Structures are given as C-alpha cells and as structure tokens.
Amino acid sequence: xxxxxxxxxxxxxxxxxxxxxxxxxxxxxxxxxxxxxxxxxxxxxxxxxxxxxxxxxxxxxxxxxxxxxxxxxxxxxxxxxxxxxxxxxxxxxxxxxxxxxxxxxxxxxxxxxxxxxxxxxxxxxxxxxxxxxxxxxxxxxxxxxxxxxxxxxxxxxxxxxxxxxxxxxxxxxxxxxxxxxxxxxxxxxxxxxxxxxxx
Amino acid sequence: xxxxxxxxxxxxxxxxxxxxxxxxxxxxxxxxxxxxxxxxxxxxxxxxxxxxxxxxxxxxxxxxxxxxxxxxxxxxxxxxxxxxxxxxxxxxxxxxxxxx
Numbered sequence: 459x460x461x462x463x464x465x466x467x468x469x470x471x472x473x474x475x476x477x478x479x480x481x482x483x484x485x486x487x488x489x490x491x492x493x494x495x496x497x498x499x500x501x502x503x504x505x506x507x508x509x510x511x512x513x514x515x516x517x518x519x520x521x522x523x524x525x526x527x528x529x530x531x532x533x534x535x536x537x538x539x540x541x542x543x544x545x546x547x548x549x550x551x552x553x554x555x556x557x558x559x560x561x562x563x564x565x566x567x568x569x570x571x572x573x574x575x576x577x578x579x580x581x582x583x584x585x586x587x588x589x590x591x592x593x594x595x596x597x598x599x600x601x602x603x604x605x606x607x608x609x610x611x612x613x614x615x616x617x618x619x620x621x622x623x624x625x626x627x628x629x630x631x632x633x634x635x636x637x638x639x640x641x642x643x644x645x646x647x648x649x650x651x652x653x654x655x656x657x
Numbered sequence: 658x659x660x661x662x663x664x665x666x667x668x669x670x671x672x673x674x675x676x677x678x679x680x681x682x683x684x685x686x687x688x689x690x691x692x693x694x695x696x697x698x699x700x701x702x703x704x705x706x707x708x709x710x711x712x713x714x715x716x717x718x719x720x721x722x723x724x725x726x727x728x729x730x731x732x733x734x735x736x737x738x739x740x741x742x743x744x745x746x747x748x749x750x751x752x753x754x755x756x757x
Contacts, residue, residue: 466746477742481734495735502742503749559682564717574717577724585728603690604722605729610692628686636721 469509473502476519479606480526486589486601487530497533501526520608524616527598561633563640567649576643588638596631603628676700681711689718 480501485494505512505525512521567574589597598617602608603624614621644651681704687693688701705715 466750469746470743474739474742477739478734481738482729482732485732486729491735495738495741498738499742499745503745506746506749559679561714561717564714567717568713572713572717574713574720577720580724582728582731585724586732589725589728600725601729604725607691610690625686628690632686632721635725639721639724 465509469506472512472514472518473505473509473522476522477502479519480522482605483523483601484526484530486586486597487527487594489590497526497530500529504529517608517612519606520612520616523602523606523608527616531594561636563636566640566651571649576648577639579646579648580639580643584642585639588635588642591638592631592634596627596634599624599627600631600635604632676704678704678708678711681705681708682714685715685718689715689722 477498481494481498484497484501485491488494488497501522505522508525512518563574564572567576589600592600595617599613602613602616603610608616610621610624614624617624619627640649643649681701684693684697684701688698688705691698693701705711
C-alpha cells in the first residue's frame with residue numbers, strides 16, 4: 459500500500475518537530491552522538507510505520523519517547539548485561555525514603571551556600587556525566603520530568619510502572635545526582651565539606 | 658494518625674490554608690513538578706514564600722534543576738539530522754513498507 463501524502467504530512471507536522479527533544483533523550487540513553495543518531499533514526503522509522511497507532515490529540519512527544527526507549531532497551535538486551543536497580547517500593551520503605559525530608563546536601567551546605575548556588579559553578583560536561591552515570595530507570599525519569607516537563611502520569615505510562623514508582627525514581631535519581639554534584643563541588647573547592655552526614 | 662500528631666506538634670492545626678514545614682517539604686517535588694491541585698499548590702507556594710527555614714530548600718532544588726536543564730540544552734541536534742530522518746522516511750515509503 460502506497461503512503462498517502464496526507465499520512466506523510468501529518469507525520470511531519472506532529473512527529474518531526476520533536477526531533478530535538480527525541481535526540482536529547484536518545485543522547486542520554488545511548489551515551490554517544492553516533493549511537494544517539496542511530497537510535498533517533500530507528501525511532502522515527504518505527505514511528506512512521508506505526509503512525510496509525512498514534513492517537514491524534516495525545517502527546518506525540520511522549521509517544522516518540524516511548525518508542526525511543528523501547529528501541530534502546532531492546533538493543534541493550536542484545537548487548538551486554540546491565541546493572542539492575544534494586545527497587546525498594548514497599549510502602550514502608552517508600553515512606554522512609556520520601557520521609558527523609560531535609561535534603562542531606564542542604565545539611566552540609568546550609569551555613570555557607572543554603573540556596574545551592576554551587577550548582578552554577580559546575581561545568582555542563584560534569585553534570586551530563588553525572589546524569590549518564592545514573593541507572594537508566596532513574597535517568598529516564600529525571601530527564602523526562604526535569605528537562606521535558608512531562609507529567610508523572612505520562613512518564614508512568616511510558617515506563618510501564620505505577621505513578622508511585624515514578625515518584626520514587628525521581629526522588630532517588632535527583633538525590634543521587636545532587637550528591638555526585640555536591641561531592642564534585644567539594645572536590646573542586648567550590649564549597650567546603652562541613653558535614654560527614656552526606657552519604 | 659501519626660501525621661496528625663506531628664502536625665499538632667508543629668502547630669499545624671491552624672485551619673485555613675496554612676501548612677507546616679513538614680507538609681511543605683513533603684510536597685516540594687509535587688509542587689515543582691506541577692502535580693498539585695491549584696489550592697494545594699497555592700498553599701505550598703505561600704509557605705515557601707513566608708518560611709525562612711524552608712525557602713532555601715526550594716531555591717536549592719530550583720538551582721539544581723536549572724543546572725540540569727542548561728546542561729542538557731547544550732547538547733544540540735547534529736546538523737542535517739532532520740534531513741537524514743526525512744530521507745529515511747522516503748526510503749521507507751519507496752520500499753513499500755505497510756504500517757504494522
């Protein structure tokens with residue numbers, strides 16, 4: 459069956475404008491520009507072939523992110539084994555995690571930099587390295603929420619997990635990232651280590 | 658309920674839209690992520706505006722998020738990627754691939 463011009467036009471209007479966002483996401487998943495470009499191309503090819511499955515009026519960006527992550531996870535399955543995260547998701551443990559309300563970073567910096575301005579001093583490459591070092595489940599949640607601004611519900615559907623799990627992954631991912639950047643800032647002398655409680 | 662007891666301890670039983678420090682910090686990510694109902698969001702925002710103890714927590718989280726966003730924004734899309742994707746779609750069409 460030949461593709462109609464309408465089909466192609468609709469795809470170009472709805473899906474192609476999200477190319478920058480999909481590439482940004484793919485780069486954090488795949489790690490290198492070459493691998494990210496391959497991932498983006500595969501994502502768009504699959505999306506185009508499956509275009510009839512897209513529901514008009516829903517978020518095309520989320521739909522593309524879902525395809526992109528599925529392609530990435532399938533490629534990874536064929537490649538080397540990866541580190542599985544240990545999900546601590548019993549309500550009690552989740553409450554304990556979220557119950558740790560005062561950010562440990564803040565306990566360390568509150569007398570010298572309470573508003574966390576040290577984050578500004580850190581070079582972008584170091585931040586990207588720290589993001590890439592997160593387990594994929596945390597990395598995806600943090601990128602989709604903090605950078606792409608997707609609602610919890612959409613991230614949950616994308617990742618095939620309950621909203622509570624998304625919240626837990628965001629909490630742990632953000633805290634882990636903050637700790638790495640805090641330790642880097644201490645190492646670089648942007649802030650002094652005042653507390654041994656960060657850990 | 659434990660939470661009710663803590664709320665009383667922290668002087669949270671003031672009625673109206675006032676919330677305690679604990680409640681504000683508990684909801685800090687829901688608030689920043691736009692996941693709260695308008696009334697709850699307004700109550701949390703008001704708390705952060707007036708509470709000198711909690712305000713720096715919000716600023717720190719905002720500074721952190723801004724840094725993550727600006728670092729991510731630096732990675733630009735490679736030149737010509739859009740054209741290469743469009744070419745790929747053309748090839749997909751000429752191969753006569755039926756949608757699954």
